[in-house]
Amino acid sequence: MDKKTVYLKAERKTEVHSAPVFVKDIARVACSDAGLAREIGQLVAVENFTKEDGRIVITILKVIDTIIKAFPEIDVESLGESETLVIFDDEDEMGRIKEIGLIVFVAAICFFGTAFTIMAFHNDIGIQDVFSNVYEMVTGETSNGITILEVSYSIGLAAGIIIFFNHIGGRRITKDPTPVEVEMRLYENDVDTTLVESCGRKGNTVDVD
Numbered sequence: 001m002d003k004k005t006v007y008l009k010a011e012r013k014t015e016v017h018s019a020p021v022f023v024k025d026i027a028r029v030a031c032s033d034a035g036l037a038r039e040i041g042q043l044v045a046v047e048n049f050t051k052e053d054g055r056i057v058i059t060i061l062k063v064i065d066t067i068i069k070a071f072p073e074i075d076v077e078s079l080g081e082s083e084t085l086v087i088f089d090d091e092d093e094m095g096r097i098k099e100i101g102l103i104v105f106v107a108a109i110c111f112f113g114t115a116f117t118i119m120a121f122h123n124d125i126g127i128q129d130v131f132s133n134v135y136e137m138v139t140g141e142t143s144n145g146i147t148i149l150e151v152s153y154s155i156g157l158a159a160g161i162i163i164f165f166n167h168i169g170g171r172r173i174t175k176d177p178t179p180v181e182v183e184m185r186l187y188e189n190d191v192d193t194t195l196v197e198s199c200g201r202k203g204n205t206v207d208v209d
Helices: 034-041 060-070 093-125 127-139 148-165 179-202
Strands: 005-010 013-016 027-031 044-046 055-059 075-078 083-088
Touching (some): 005 034, 005 060, 055 060, 060 075, 083 179, 093 127, 127 148
Parallel strands (some): 005 075, 013 083
Antiparallel strands (some): 005 027, 055 083
């Protein structure tokens, strides 16, 4: 009888809300036998994991070892990450309130900070004087402060911001990621890598015995 092959695709980071940590929490499991894949997903990878632990790193070798001990007759192939950062999140009400508060705070900082930066830049270069001088040179008339130059610049500034962030309200203009999204993904990857290395130094890595 041929051995069945089980494929694992471990995630870089995952969150759990209660102990124990199952194989399905760490990796996606694929097999020609759907029932076997479900059984493997229900295997316990880490028994004791609490909020006090905060975060741990589980190696894919530990997951494979757990599967082979339960099903020695199968072959296991890993197609994902070699280590998974597991973060405990108990989903309490206070935690959700703090998260919403943090989102509102960051949004306010971004909005008012950007507005202040634009105003400070305009004041620094004396853009009002520039527009007035250009208007007088082209038309020969004195600017009253609201001319086609100010209106066009305001519309262009708004259009540039919309195009840069690639959003109008909740709608995306194109399918391409924005520069902000790219930088956020890079930042998230750097944070995850740092946390994995930090857990390794602190001995919070679950590996094969």
